[in-house]
Amino acid sequence: MTMIEANNLTKHYGDIKAVQGIDLTIDAGSIHGFVGPNGAGKSTTMGMLVGVVTPTVGEATIGGDPAGSHAALEKIGYAPQDPVFYNSMTARSYLRHMGKMSGLDGNLSERVDELLEWLNLADAADQAISGYSGGMERRLALAQAMVHDPELLILDEPTAELDPRGRASIIDTLQNLTDQGKTVFVSSHVLSELEQFIEEVTVINDGKVITSGSLAEVSAGLVETYVVESTDDATLQNLLMECPFVERVELHEDSGVTVWIDDEDAFSTTLPTVLSDAEIGLQSMHRESGLEEAFLEMIESNEGV
Structure with missing residues (x-):
């Protein structure tokens, strides 16, 4: 089943082309990342899917219903990039109020308590929101989006401006959502976070889709870079140059080599053998660039196209 279908979704503000002909197909039960730099058009696209922004051209459906319709809105839980609360x-009380605003009847206490506990807000449940930290506000925004138990969660930069602990908390929460059968469409300009848990990804820049597909498909062929320091860097450079998965090896003047590879698994498996056979000692190794940098290169190469 398709949860989100967008065809030629376009939004212009006068001469500003915020979104230009976006096509999206997102399957139910998947976690789909929406990646691009700030200003790429992510929030505008999400606004059109939610129904708060009217497309200039194009259309979208949510579970087969037109975006913005009552039937579509019933399926969606939305957390904007800059959530606004009743801070007093x-x-x-806020979650109960938002539950009633979503059309829920009866006693909401059980559902609210469940969300507060799950998102680690139970201890602060009766404190004024005005005293919440940024991380607590992000978790509360997620709870608000989930209060009516929607089929689809649309989350705009849910980890923005959080410290590492706050980001980890949100990521842990999102990782569990598809176990409940939820579809998650989540945007970020930080791919290194999304790649921990997303299954599919769409890359956007200047309001246009650059590429879309499974994470493995989209990242296939992207070159990753490692810096390796050993007891004999010159010999290691020559040995690595013979490996079929190595694109290039550069010897540093001071210490170490930079290795460009197109098969990370092969590199990780082969390097220990190469070092052992040549009796070379490994001093350090770290990934200098991964998917984050590769996608930035992809975005830069498409600018102005």
């Missing part, structure tokens, strides 16, 4: 309310 407590998290508990």
Whole structure:
């Protein structure tokens, strides 16, 4: 089943072309990353899917229903990039209020308590939101998006401006959502976070889709870079140059070699053998660039196209 279908989705603000002819197909039950630099058009696209932004051209459906329709909105839980709260309310009262605004009837206490516990807000449930940290506000925004148990979560930069602990907390939460049968469409300008848990990815820049597909498909062929320091860098350079998965090896003047590879698994498996056979000692190794840098190169190469 397709949860999100967008065809030629376009939004212009006068002469500003915020989004230009985006096509998207997102399967139900998947976690799909929406990646691009700030200003790429991610938030505008999400706004059109949610129905708060009217497309200039094109259309979108949510679970087969037109985006913005009542039927579509019932399926969506949305957390914007800059959530706004009633700061004088407590998290508990806020979630109850938002549940009623979503059309939920009856006693919401059980659902609210479940979300507060799951998102580690139970201890602060009766504190005023005005005293919440940025990480707590992000978790509360996610709880608000989930209060009516939607089929689809649309999350715009849910880890923005959080410290590492706050980002890890949100990521842990998102990793569990597809186990509940949820579809998650999540945007970020930080791919290194999304690649920990997304299954599919769409890369956008200047309002246009650059590439889209499974993470493995989209990243296939991208060259990764490692810096290796050993007890005999010159010999290691020559040996690595003979490996079929190595694109290039550069010897540093001071210490170490930079290795460009197109098969990370092969590199990780072969390097220990190369070092052992040549009786070379490994002093250090780290990945200098991965998917994050590769996607940035992809974006830069498409600018102005």
